[in-house]
Amino acid sequence: MASPNQRVIIVGGGLAGLGAAVRIAEEGVPVDLFSMVPVKRSHSVCAQGGINACNDVARQQGYSEWQHMDETLYGGDFLNHQPPVYEMTHWAPQIIDLLDRMGVPFNRTPEGRRDLRLFGGSLFKRTHFSGATTGQQLLYALDEQTRRQEAAGMVHKYEFWEFLWPIIEQTDDGPLCHGIVAQDMRTMEIKSFKADATVLATGGCGTIFGKSTNSVICNGAAAARAYRAGAWMGNAEFIQVHPTAIPGEDKCRLMSESARGEGGRVWVPRKKDDDRAPGDIPEDERWYFLEEKYPKYGNLVPRDIATREIFFMCQEGYGIGGGRMVYLDCTALPDETKKKLDGIFEIYEKFTGDDPREIAMRIFPSVHYTMGGLWTTYSSEEKQPVHGDKGKAVGMQLGAPDNMMTNIPGLYAFGEVNYQYHGGTRLGANALLSCIFDGIFCGPSVVNYLADRREAGNTVDKVPDTFFAEAVETEQKKVEHLVAGKGGENPYVLHEEMGNWMTDYCTVVRDDAGMKKLLEQLQTWKSRYENVSLSDTAMWTNQNLSFTRALGDMIRYAEAIVVGALARTESRGSHYRPDFPDRDDRQFQQTTIASYDAEHDRPDVRYEYIPVPMVEPRARTYGAVK
């Protein structure tokens, strides 16, 4: 058991962070929970669709946890590690039960059981949902359980605190994480926090691409700081782009696939720069390009294809008004179908002011999910196969201290920031599952690690206070440096420029020339970043400082993405290279590991083979669209 004096730090209060907090606190270990926003406002609230898990009905129809694993690996184009996916999918049913016990208002059948819906990537109904706000409901359930632990004194929340840096000591046995430096975003006080284990559960990095479907807090800066401090990145280049989002002036908002599922049609005016209202453009002057190019699947081609086609049309200048939007037209649908889509129509109407029942929606693909992230390890072990398992079963060892630990002992990565589960691209309704699974399954690993550390006699209380004071001072100096900057470079303008470039050259279509140009550009942004000036130098609730500091880290994260994407000369999952359109298992059945070379301020890339103990990789065709 861990000593009562040992503490755990968790950075991030989304599903993964809260799941871990509750699980660890339950083991009697006090937790310090850091979040840039009150944890109830974390990005997990945005998930709409649901959470996948095998269930009794699907099981009797021939579905199994194994099948769920197979779908996840197939969807991820076999870039995922199989034992963690085995474990996650086999834990999924009990995780749903657990959430059910916490009081999540899952939709119900007439008999009162949990209802299920069909979701992408499966032929079985295996997605549990709570209205159109499943993520919100799950997060709230965990928020409530965290509050319970908080009231019991086991969790101490540091809300509106920003993680600045991990405190890592280079010992004779290698690096060791002793806690973090964090800043109160209101008082601007910088402090060090000691812990024998630190969990980063800081989510994705969508805002590196400017506007995305992510929350504004999902800037990847925390992951980038860990990376700059020595943690490795895994498959950073894998970023999911959702084909239909509502472009906004401030962000992109998701438009559910169900709009197309129910008969919505995607088109652009045949004439470039046609400035007529969509309703005024006659049928024969509309170009239903998906239906034309893919007569069999039409508007329901798989996500990555739809995304690419829409992207190409706009690149060729066919976008609405020459811009980056196409029409998703639901105006001609029968009234009863429109009624079914009320929920998503309301979202569109709320944020655009237009009624999609009357006027065609304007949509464009948008960055949506970060499959890559911090590299982590785990202990695998052979499991007793359960009903439905088709062969040797290899899962994770429950409670092994290294589960989802980064290359730095004492530093863990849970949830979206962890690269493990989704491989090349993520299946719908698997994100919520992977986040909660990390928190709940790997919580005991963290607790066991504390015990190991105590036995080894290298707990954090043995580290001299001066070590922590130095870490704080380093961060303070960075702040002073930023505040003193007089170069005149505007960080917001720089961010917008980077977002546009990253979206143009490193999302849907990644061609060699474009990415090389982007990489050069990244170097100029680095030097321009050295010249940023703050427009606010007050030492009270200074968001300008926080944003600018994060920008420097985002540039480094972006570089890891671009370098990884350039080096991966194949197409796999969300990563599409027109010059290398096929998957190359011989060379790239491997994880891209990027480590930060501080001396040269650049990522070093190497590869790590991904073993396939259970499911042999096969071509990801989804019934061949070609």
Next chain:
Amino acid sequence: MPDRTIQLKIKRQDDQSASPYWQTFSIPYRPNMNVISCLQYIAAHPTTADGTETTPVVWDCSCLEEVCGACTMVINGEVRQSCSALVDRLLEEDDSIKLEPMTKFPVVRDLFVDRSRLFEDLKKTQGWVPIDGLYSLGPGPWESPAKQDTRYDLSRCMSCGCCLEVCPQYTRNNNFVGAAVISQVRYFNTHPIGANNAAERLNAMMEPGGISDCGNAQNCVKVCPKDIPLTESIADVGRMTTIHSIKQFFRGE
């Protein structure tokens, strides 16, 4: 069209104890703007309408999809989320846009307020289902679709504070918990396992600042961005406490 600008009047305050002042910003109009995009523009171009350089306006936000509740402020006199406040709609009613921080919570800076009282009150009322830990112990209780529907409506509360901002009984000089917390008491007390702590929640509701401090102005339900039936929750918790207190009285505890 490119010359068209939007006038944004913002009530600013440098820190908790500073006195507030107004600044006007002139922002180039683009179609489909929301208040957030105006604030983002100001962050990148912190210059007032009369050309004075200033600091970017500080405000709280996260999801920008009206599910996190962070970006709540008073816009043209009405409390709401700034992400779903569309500029075109606002300009239909007024020729400029006026932004103020919520008045019921202490201002941290500019439009950023401290809503921790709300979360503290949730703690006091035991806003959780008392489960026996995270081990695998089978499913939760079954629930009829009708009951799920009722609970789902209540569970969408994102603690934004709109109901508290408009409540005449909720002020900075008292300790009323307000509609959001009362509604959560109902949410948990109507869950079969949550109800195991019903008595404790109702005891908390009987405290000064609890359910009986409601004045029935019913403003809360009109501004709730998630259409939560707050007044029904208040009445229901009223009934629960009535029965609870009568039972307590006759049990002689």
Next chain:
Amino acid sequence: MTQSSSSPSSAARFHFLLRRLHSLSGLVPVGVFLCFHLFTNFQMLTGDFQHEVDFIHAMPALFYVELALWLSIGFHAALGCYYTFSGVKPNAAAYNYESNYRYVLQRVTGIIALVFIFIHVAHFRWRIEMFGVLMPFYAKGPGGEDLATATTAMSLQHIGATIFYLVGALSAVFHFANGLWTMAITWGVTITVGAQRRWGKMCLGLGVVLALFTIGALIGAWRYEITDTERAAFEALQQGAETMKGH
């Protein structure tokens, strides 16, 4: 508040009890008394007001009934004022919803009604001279003549008095009817929006009836023709006020 005992704390018991007694006292006895009183008044227009007055004065333990009423009104008013003036912030100007106006009116009419009741009792019961009229206690002439109706009419046949009584009594009526509506929510009788709306209509109906009683009573007072005999008896009564005060 975090203690997990299943009994409320003593602060909670006290606070909750006071709040609920405040709510209850508005109905019983104050509201019930208001209804009887306004019904009695209405007899000014349609019935035998004198009979009603005699009935009341013949009540046993009248002193204690009056005392109980005063205590109830005092309790209800004192708490009401305390609640109204301790840290609440009406905002009907900014959020002009109908229910919000009623929230404000409930508090304003409560205060008006309190002032009104005090003056009204001072006038009619404690015989303090108002509107040029000194009300007799028993409303009987020196010779034992029935004067209740006449004297009441005489004191109300004055535009100032009429307005005063109209505003005061209608405030009390609104306060009671609206209070009945909020009371059903407070105690958890009406939960759904539909139930609250339906009960609201019933409260409105009751309020209208009570308002009509009030207006009817005033019309009755104005329409009452004071006979010479009554006037003479009344004059005599006024002359002998000094001795009357001795009662």
